[in-house]
Amino acid sequence: MSMDKDAFIALLEKIAPPDLAEDFDEGRIGLIVEGTNRIEKIGCALDATPYVCRRAAEERFDALIVHHPAFWNPMHGVTGRNIEILRPLLENNINLYAMHSNFDHAKGGINDVLAKEIGLTDCVRMEKTPNSIGVVGIMTKSFTEISRILGCALRVWGDVSGVTRLAVAGGSAFDPELIEEAVSLGAEAYMAAELKYNIALESPIPCIEATHYALEAPGMRALAETKGWVYIADTPLTSIIQ
Template sequence: MHRNELEHHLNALLKPEQIKDFCPNGLQVQGSDEIHKIVTGVTATQALIAQAIDEKADALVVHHGFFWKNESYVIRGMKYKRIKALLDHNISLFAYHLPLDIHPELGNNAQLAQLFEINNVQPLEVGNPLSVAVRGEFSHHISGDELSTRISQQLSRNCLHITPPSNKKIKTVAWCSGGGQNYIELAAEQGIDAFISGEISEQTTHVATEMDIHFFAAGHHATERYGAKALAKHLEKELSIPTVFIDIDNPA
C-alpha cells in the first residue's frame, strides 16, 4: 500500500478535521512511499521508535506524536534524536490525538466503556457529538470499591479512588481518558455518581468531596492504551497489512 492510501484511510476513519486539537493530526513525519508493516502505540518515544525499527515497520501510528501547541519549534535534543531515527529508517509517523479519544468504536473512551461494562454511552457535553468526555451507566448499582476493583483489574493498574462523604452507590458514570480530570465538575453538575479519568490534579480531590461524586484516577497511559490497540486490529483487518500494537509501559 502507498503511504498516501494509508493516510487517506486514517483520515477518513478518524476525521481529524472535525475537532480543534493541540497538535497536528495525521502525517507528521514522511517516510517510505510503500507501507508493508505498521506499528501502533501510545506515544512516539525513542523506545517505541526503536521497537518499530526492530519490527522493520514502514509506518508508526500513535496517539501522542510531536509538535504540540506552545512547545519550542526548535528540533534539537530529544526531539532531534526521535525524528532522526524515523528519517534514518524511512518510517512515516502518523499521530491522532483527540480523534483517537473520541472515535465511537475504536476510540479510547469507547474502549474503556467496553472494558468497564458501561452502557448507553452519550456525550457529557450536551449537544456536542464530539465531546471529549462521555457518560453512561452500569446495568445495576455498584459500590465505589467494586468499581475501583473493576478498573484496577481491567487496566492492570491500581487506581486512585477519592470517596465522597456520602459514599453513595454508583449507577451513572462519566469518563475521559488521559488528562481529562477537569470534566469532573460538569459531571457532578449533571448529578452523575462517578467520574473516571487518567490523571488527578490537586483541586480534583476537593471537587469530588464537596460536590459528592466518586473520582477514579487510573493513569494517563493506562487509559489510553486501548485506542491504539483497537486501531491496530482494524488496520490489519481492513487493509490486510501486518500491524503490531506495542505497549511501552508508563506508570503515569
C-alpha cells in the same frame, strides 16, 4: 495490506477526522514525519517514545501510528530525546502519524473503547460542546475489577461504595465543565487521569484517578487489533509507596 501513502492517510482520516481535533492540536497531528510512499507493515502505539521508534525500526514498519503528538513545542535543535525519536524513523524511512484529540472525539475512538474495556453498558457519549469528551454508562464491574483490567491502581476522592453509573474520559480530563456534563447525564462518579486537588475538592461527585497510559492505551491497542497492525506497548514504570 499494501497501499500508497496518500490512500493510507485518507484511511486514517476516516478513522479520526482531522476536523474533530481541538485547537491546541493545530500543527501537531496528521503526518509528522514523512517516510516511504508504499505502506505495508504498520505499527501502533500510544506515544512515539524512543523505545517505540527503535522497535518500529527493528520491525521494519513502514508507518507508525500514535495517539499523542511526538513534539509539543517548536524545535530549535534536534538533540537529546528528539533525536532519539527521529533518528530510527528517518534512517528507516518510517512515516509517523498522530491522531490525538480527533481520535478522542471520534466514534469508536479512545473513549468508546475505554468504556467497553471496563464493562460499561447503556453508554451515552458526552457531546454537549465541541470540547466534550467522555462516556457515561452503567457499571457491570467493581472498581477493583476495573483496576485489574486497566493494570493500574485507582486513586479515589470520595465515597464510591454505592456508585452504579460512571463517567470515564481518557487522558487529562478532570475539567469542571466535563464533570458537570457527566452529572447532567446521571453520572455518580467520574474517572480520568491527572486529578488536581482543587478539582477534586469542588467536584459534586467522587473522582477516580487512573494513569493516563492505562486509560488511553486500550484505544490504540484496539485500533491495531481491528486493522491487523502491531501494537507496541511502552507502559510507564509507576509504583505506589505507602
